[in-house]
Amino acid sequence: MITPTRTSSLTFSEITPGSGLKAALSRPPADALAKINFSGLRGRGGAGFPTSLKWELADKSPGQKKYVICNADEGEPGTFKDRVILADFADLVFEGMTIAAYCISAQEGIVYLRAEYTYLRPHLEEVLEQRREKNLLGNKIGGQDGFDFDIHVRMGSGSYVCGEETALIESLEGQRGEPRNRPPFPIDTGYLGNPTTVNNVETFAWAACILSQGSDWFKKLGTEKSTGHKLFSVSGDCQLPGVYDLPLGITIDELLDQVGGQDAKAVQVGGAAGQCVPRHEFHRAIAYEDIPTGGSIIVFGPHRDMLRVAANFLEFFIDESCGQCTPCREGAPKLLEGIEMLQRGECSMEHLQELYSLGQTMQLASKCGLGQTAPNTFLSIVDHFRDEILGRTAPA
Amino acid sequence: MLRTKGERLRDELVAMADKYGRDRSSLLNILQEVQHRYYSISEYAMQVIADLLDIHPVEIHSVVSFYSFLNARPRGEFVIRLCRTISCDMAGKDQVARQLENDLGITFGETTPDGKFSLEWANCLGMCDQGPALLVNQRVYTHVTPEKIHGILQECRQRFGVHAMAGQKEKHI
Ligand SMILES: Cc1cc2nc3c(=O)[nH]c(=O)nc-3n(C[C@H](O)[C@H](O)[C@H](O)COP(=O)(O)O)c2cc1C
Ligand code: SF4
Numbered sequence: 001m002i003t004p005t006r007t008s009s010l011t012f013s014e015i016t017p018g019s020g021l022k023a024a025l026s027r028p029p030a031d032a033l034a035k036i037n038f039s040g041l042r043g044r045g046g047a048g049f050p051t052s053l054k055w056e057l058a059d060k061s062p063g064q065k066k067y068v069i070c071n072a073d074e075g076e077p078g079t080f081k082d083r084v085i086l087a088d089f090a091d092l093v094f095e096g097m098t099i100a101a102y103c104i105s106a107q108e109g110i111v112y113l114r115a116e117y118t119y120l121r122p123h124l125e126e127v128l129e130q131r132r133e134k135n136l137l138g139n140k141i142g143g144q145d146g147f148d149f150d151i152h153v154r155m156g157s158g159s160y161v162c163g164e165e166t167a168l169i170e171s172l173e174g175q176r177g178e179p180r181n182r183p184p185f186p187i188d189t190g191y192l193g194n195p196t197t198v199n200n201v202e203t204f205a206w207a208a209c210i211l212s213q214g215s216d217w218f219k220k221l222g223t224e225k226s227t228g229h230k231l232f233s234v235s236g237d238c239q240l241p242g243v244y245d246l247p248l249g250i251t252i253d254e255l256l257d258q259v260g261g262q263d264a265k266a267v268q269v270g271g272a273a274g275q276c277v278p279r280h281e282f283h284r285a286i287a288y289e290d291i292p293t294g295g296s297i298i299v300f301g302p303h304r305d306m307l308r309v310a311a312n313f314l315e316f317f318i319d320e321s322c323g324q325c326t327p328c329r330e331g332a333p334k335l336l337e338g339i340e341m342l343q344r345g346e347c348s349m350e351h352l353q354e355l356y357s358l359g360q361t362m363q364l365a366s367k368c369g370l371g372q373t374a375p376n377t378f379l380s381i382v383d384h385f386r387d388e389i390l391g392r393t394a395p396a
Numbered sequence: 397m398l399r400t401k402g403e404r405l406r407d408e409l410v411a412m413a414d415k416y417g418r419d420r421s422s423l424l425n426i427l428q429e430v431q432h433r434y435y436s437i438s439e440y441a442m443q444v445i446a447d448l449l450d451i452h453p454v455e456i457h458s459v460v461s462f463y464s465f466l467n468a469r470p471r472g473e474f475v476i477r478l479c480r481t482i483s484c485d486m487a488g489k490d491q492v493a494r495q496l497e498n499d500l501g502i503t504f505g506e507t508t509p510d511g512k513f514s515l516e517w518a519n520c521l522g523m524c525d526q527g528p529a530l531l532v533n534q535r536v537y538t539h540v541t542p543e544k545i546h547g548i549l550q551e552c553r554q555r556f557g558v559h560a561m562a563g564q565k566e567k568h569i
Contacts, residue, residue, distance in 0.1 A: 005525050077481045080522040115428075115465045116521050118534040155428055157463035160519060174423030174449075176462040192421065235483040235524035242525050268482075298483055298524070312482045316519055322462075 006242030017091040020211035024099045025142045033103050039215035040227035045200030046294030057187040059104040061195035066106035069198045072113045073163035076271035078296035081231040082201040084243045090127040096204025101149040109151035115158045160320040165198040178322045179368035223249035226287035234259045237301030252282040261299040271296035272313040273373035276380040306385045311339045317374040328371025331362040335378050345392035413448040436470040472507045474552045477518035477531040487527035495542035
């Protein structure tokens with residue numbers, strides 16, 4: 001049972017399934033890589049690493065066995081576009097994974113699907129089976145001698161940090177999902193020590209579109225540094241929540257117009273790990289060079305209490321921290337205590353300043369992205385909403 | 397031949413280990429299947445899996461304790477997970493939570509005495525456009541209101557009834 005989500009018109013629905021892979025296989029792998037490179041496609045999972053560079057490094061990394069992993073752990077608060085892509089465009093995702101395998105000479109693909117999306121699994125297995133029957137997976141794909149590749153679905157077990165690529169690999173290897181030190185990166189020491197590319201669901205789907213439609217088609221939209229379209233998951237205080245397919249570089253104002261959230265007082269871009277953008281910065285662009293995002297947009301209306309937002313996110317991080325390193329494990333609860341003091345109207349400016357610098361230390365000293373981003377919202381709320389959070393009257 | 401419960405479990409675990417492969421990277425597949433069949437992963441199951449995969453049982457404990465969908469303590473046949481992340485929070489999850497507690501007679505983190513329901517918090521379920529959202533096992537419910545809780549629980553109880561009958565039949569054979 002998949003509940004329908006409202007979507008704007010999606011580019012993915014205009015692409016003929018199979019056309020991207022066919023185009024890729026008609027030329028040597030280097031040509032497919034060049035096409036991705038020329039398109040400027042960057043990772044849609046949040047960090048925005050150039051996709052072609054990742055694939056090129058995985059290709060060059062020595063090793064007999066290589067892996068393509070699709071990160072379908074979608075756990076960032078406010079994100080649900082990967083769910084929609086997997087439900088409606090699974091073929092395109094698997095096609096992108098197959099193109100990646102062709103580029104890096106991988107034999108095995110794994111979709112790491114979050115436990116919360118278990119209900120999508122039968123559908124994904126069915127699409128995979130159809131692809132095997134059509135020889136789009138299996139041995140000698142598309143009649144190409146030596147191109148053998150298959151994809152399997154593996155399940156997560158309820159852990160946000162497993163979306164971090166090295167924690168994801170740990171989890172696949174039967175371990176606790178604790179992030180590794182990087183380097184080494186998965187492109188040389190990935191799953192079971194083999195070269196591995198880990199990409200977001202949406203990244204694979206766009207790769208298939210680019211092979212089908214060409215690099216120029218993709219680059220036509222977006223900005224110079226953030227080419228193409230991106231899917232946004234929009235929720236919160238707006239009239240039309242849903243999944244939107246929009247060009248990168250769009251301003252927050254423009255986006256709010258489309259979703260009916262013009263009276264917002266703040267917008268959370270990038271989920272709990274992202275930043276809380278106040279109204280006077282709504283002219284800013286959503287793009288890797290300005291405000292980067294994996295696509296989560298949460299709209300806060302004029303009546304929302306920003307301390308409640310900050311507390312909710314910190315509780316999330318405390319719950320999901322793997323506990324491996326001190327800044328994250330000890331820092332996040334301290335920030336939450338500070339929020340609670342502010343809620344009671346008991347926090348001095350001096351203490352707030354200490355907490356602020358603790359947050360900055362967490363950004364610098366935490367081992368992985370979780371701890372590095374956990375203080376973001378706290379810091380933006382202290383920066384932009386001082387009038388609202390200081391000197392509150394204690395609740396009766 | 398009479399077989400004890402433990403022996404039967406052991407056979408099942410051997411079959412799982414053979415299906416997924418007897419190496420460490422199969423561990424989560426096996427644990428997920430055990431959790432799904434037995435609603436928890438017992439000490440005994442952990443010990444058997446440890447032997448089969450040739451790792452220390454403590455390592456399995458450590459893995460089980462890490463993941464929120466794996467549990468060493470028994471949980472209900474229906475695990476209800478209410479999303480507490482900000483979008484569902486703003487959509488009114490507190491009221492839904494309260495009504496769940498009222499209708500089940502337990503608080504979050506508990507299991508009903510008859511072993512049917514466990515109530516838990518979940519982080520973002522990816523249904524933010526349709527909050528408040530909750531999962532009952534693998535099934536997702538959206539736009540949940542306090543009023544709808546009763547119906548959702550009834551649906552589970554009916555399914556449970558069918559299950560219980562099937563279980564009894566098995567015992568007769
Ligand atoms: C705590 C944490 C959680 C993450 N969760 C996800 C996720 O759910 N999905 C995802 O694609 N990337 C996630 N990432 C980013 C991945 O580590 C990785 O950068 C990404 O999968 C690479 O794919 P891309 O280059 O296609 O974006 C997460 C990172 C961190 C630090
Ligand atoms: S930053 Fe947090 S989640 Fe990341 S490794 Fe450290 S403790 Fe674990």
